[in-house]
Amino acid sequence: MDTRVDTSLDLRINSFQNCNSSVMDLRRDRGGFAEKSQEVGTLQQDVGVSMEEFRRMSSENKKLTETLNVVLLGYNALHSQMINLAQGISSNEAIESRKRKFEDYIDLDFWKRPTESMKSRTSVAYFQVDPSDTSLVVKDGYQWRKYGQKVTRDNPSPRAYFKCSFAPSCPVKKKVQRSVDDPSLLVATYEGEHNHRCPPQGAKPPSVSPPISPSSMKPSNQNPVLDFVRCGFSNLAMKSKQETEVGTPPQFLVQEMVSSLTRDPNFTASLAEAISGAMLDRSRTQSW
DNA sequence: CGCCTTTGACCAGCGC
DNA sequence: GCGCTGGTCAAAGGCG
Numbered sequence: 407m408d409t410r411v412d413t414s415l416d417l418r419i420n421s422f423q424n425c426n427s428s429v430m431d432l433r434r435d436r437g438g439f440a441e442k443s444q445e446v447g448t449l450q451q452d453v454g455v456s457m458e459e460f461r462r463m464s465s466e467n468k469k470l471t472e473t474l475n476v477v478l479l480g481y482n483a484l485h486s487q488m489i490n491l492a493q494g495i496s497s498n499e500a501i502e503s504r505k506r507k508f509e510d511y512i513d514l515d516f517w518k519r520p521t522e523s524m525k526s527r528t529s530v531a532y533f534q535v536d537p538s539d540t541s542l543v544v545k546d547g548y549q550w551r552k553y554g555q556k557v558t559r560d561n562p563s564p565r566a567y568f569k570c571s572f573a574p575s576c577p578v579k580k581k582v583q584r585s586v587d588d589p590s591l592l593v594a595t596y597e598g599e600h601n602h603r604c605p606p607q608g609a610k611p612p613s614v615s616p617p618i619s620p621s622s623m624k625p626s627n628q629n630p631v632l633d634f635v636r637c638g639f640s641n642l643a644m645k646s647k648q649e650t651e652v653g654t655p656p657q658f659l660v661q662e663m664v665s666s667l668t669r670d671p672n673f674t675a676s677l678a679e680a681i682s683g684a685m686l687d688r689s690r691t692q693s694w
Numbered sequence: 695c696g697c698c699t700t701t702g703a704c705c706a707g708c709g710c
Numbered sequence: 711g712c713g714c715t716g717g718t719c720a721a722a723g724g725c726g
Contacts, residue, residue: 552699554718567717571697581717697725704719710712 532585533592542566542582544594550580561586576600 533544542555542564550568557564563584570576578598585591 551697553720555700556716556718559715565716695726699724700722702719702721705717707716708714710714 529596531594531596533594534590535592537589542584542592544582544592546594548572548578548600558583563589570600573600 531544531546533546535544548570549572551571552566552568554567555564556567561583563586565581565583568580568582570578570580578596578600580597581595583593585593
């Protein structure tokens with residue numbers, strides 16, 4: 407056999423094998439390409455979904471920001487009113503203007519709508535305390551008698567049980583427990599409604615059970631949080647103003663706002679946190 | 695002395 | 711029925 411023919415044949419076989427190998431590589435690449443193509447398609451789809459989600463969240467965020475602004479507007483009006491009342495000023499045009507603007511903005515029916523928690527007369531308030539302070543006492547303007555303490559399963563810190571001690575017949579109870587997430591936060595859960603007037607600042611509970619006059623037994627529609635606003639707010643707000651003329655705002659005011667918001671199922675706790683944070687930030691730039 | 699807090703016991707509801 | 715858990719009671723002691 408001619409060696410030249412053999413060499414040529416070997417070369418061709420070699421060439422064929424190379425070509426075959428290349429074809430296999432190409433086929434593999436093509437498969438890879440198809441795979442990558444599919445991945446790109448999925449990614450495009452994901453990006454589309456993400457963009458849609460992002461647009462939706464942006465829209466929601468915008469709405470929440472608007473709501474926050476409205477709440478802040480109302481808060482500012484109330485705060486101005488409080489300051490002016492404290493200073494003996496009845497009202498002024500600026501306050502009325504802000505109030506009108508607030509009422510124009512806000513859906514009053516929304517805020518007047520009773521929520522489930524309001525129906526059951528249960529509300530929650532948050533109190534900022536020193537994390538090293540182990541006492542479960544919060545100053546909300548009322549007088550309480552502690553009648554029990556328990557360690558619950560979901561929280562290593564004990565839960566304290568209080569009854570309103572200002573009026574013997576008052577059915578209001580509250581539970582106070584340190585927040586499991588934030589040890590500097592005390593969570594107070596109020597149940598029931600007070601059947602008496604707000605105790606004056608520094609008042610001692612009566613040593614003997616006094617007959618409760620009909621006027622003080624007036625059924626109040628107020629929930630504990632409103633009581634807190636009327637009593638704790640009025641008492642402590644003055645104190646805060648005296649103590650911190652240019653300092654921080656009364657934190658309980660912010661916490662109360664948070665509480666009011668969280669009572670509505672449409673507001674998430676995160677929004678409440680955002681609002682309190684925004685208020686605190688805002689207040690740092692304002693003089694009080 | 696009276697009110698308050700502490701703390702163990704007790705009770706009721708619920709799930710297994 | 712039993713155990714677990716949350717809520718309440720009540721006695722004892724502290725404090726002003």
